[in-house]
Amino acid sequence: MDSQSRADRIRFEPADLARHPEVNALLESTGLGRFVADTVTSPFGRNESWMGTTDRGEKVFVKTFDPPGRDERLRRTLTFAERAARAGIATPRVLGHAESTATVAFELLDEPRSLLELFTASQDAGEDFDTEWCLRAARLVAETHRLAPDGFDTSAHPLPPLGPMNALTLRGYLGQSGAELHMWRLLHNDPEVLAAVTAMKEADGPGVGVWVPIHGDVRLDQFLVSGDTLYLTDAEESRLGDPARDIGAFAGEWLYHAINRIPTVLSESHVVGHVPTHQEIVATGAAEVDRFAPRTRAFFAGYLAHAGLDASLHDDLAVRAARYAGWHMIDRMISIARQKQILAAVPRAAAGIGRSLLLDPRQFLDTIGLRIPAHAA
Structure with a gap:
């Protein structure tokens, strides 16, 4: 359950970004900046994920896939996002990804429910x-x-x-x-x-x-x-x-x-x-x-x-x-x-x-x- 929703439902203190340097590395490589720490929260889910605002004012949702099968799950996510966007199906846009760390950044929807x-x-x-x-x-x-x-x-x-x-x-x-x-x-x-x-x-x-x-x-x-x-x-x-x-x-x-x-x-x-x-x-x-x-x-x-x-x-x-x-x-x-x-x-x-x-x-x-x-x- 990796969702951007506010209510699905449990929010915890965000997983320590110091232990996940791949997150800010991806954001910086795509020109989105770095997460501002006090804006970041993490929803409960199968994978580690973060949502918040970067120092460049971008609102993003980042997910890093955990083993097993993380590479396959990243590929399926990217394939769906690309095909859905081409067909006009409403799904959050992918802003960038890193295959080496199975990490992907999405647009953070405004007040999602x-x-x-x-x-x-x-x-x-x-x-x-x-x-x-x-x-x-x-x-x-x-x-x-x-x-x-x-x-x-x-x-x-x-x-x-x-x-x-x-x-x-x-x-x-x-x-x-x-x-x-x-x-x-x-x-x-x-x-x-x-x-x-x-x-x-x-x-x-x-x-x-x-x-x-x-x-x-x-x-x-x-x-x-x-x-x-x-x-x-x-x-x-x-x-x-x-x-x-x-x-x-x-x-x-x-x-x-x-x-x-x-x-x-x-x-x-x-x-x-x-x-x-x-x-x-x-x-x-x-x-x-x-x-x-x-x-x-x-x-x-x-x-x-x-x-x-x-x-x-x-x-x-x-x-x-x-x-x-x-x-x-x-x-x-x-x-x-x-x-x-x-x-x-x-x-x-x-x-x-x-x-x-x-x-x-x-x-x-x-x-x-x-x-x-x-x-x-």
């Missing part, structure tokens, strides 16, 4: 999230999928991680948290999920299905609003792949947020001390999924309107996207488990819903908002 931040603010205010943002996000994703494929990475996407899903190495086992061990035990004892995930990943390849330039890591915090413009950011996993991966990830985001709402809704709707029944939990979850589905429905309709796909491909695309939405739910459980000692009920419930989507995606197209609009059929 992610779609995750806007959604959270709407929840806090008791308001509905404007589905117009979903339509705009859909157009960015569709335009990405219509880029010319030349120059994009053709390597297999690292997710799902079939190795650990089959078995852990001794070294991997010893490094797991308690929640991770619980999570892997659930997955290792579910051969149907493993078979479905394996088939899904094997179908994402040249000559197997639709293969286009994809973002590869679609999440609400990858879309930033600055002024009146919506930007698509953080394309280090971009490559040629199945467009259903990006669509399913967007659908999975809303599905997860719907499930994440269950404890809050139950606590607000019952007296203190009431223990919800299984039926109450299921009914609440179904209601929340139904409430969130219009966001995915708007996104999918917007995507089909701009993607330029033959209508004969729509149905299969929807089914594959639903399967990827299911994987997104399981991936959420994997990510959360890395940070915990106890695997909580919400990620387990999300993974359970993900399992249903993986095994029978067509059954849930209406439920999650991936039914093909009548005008697009």
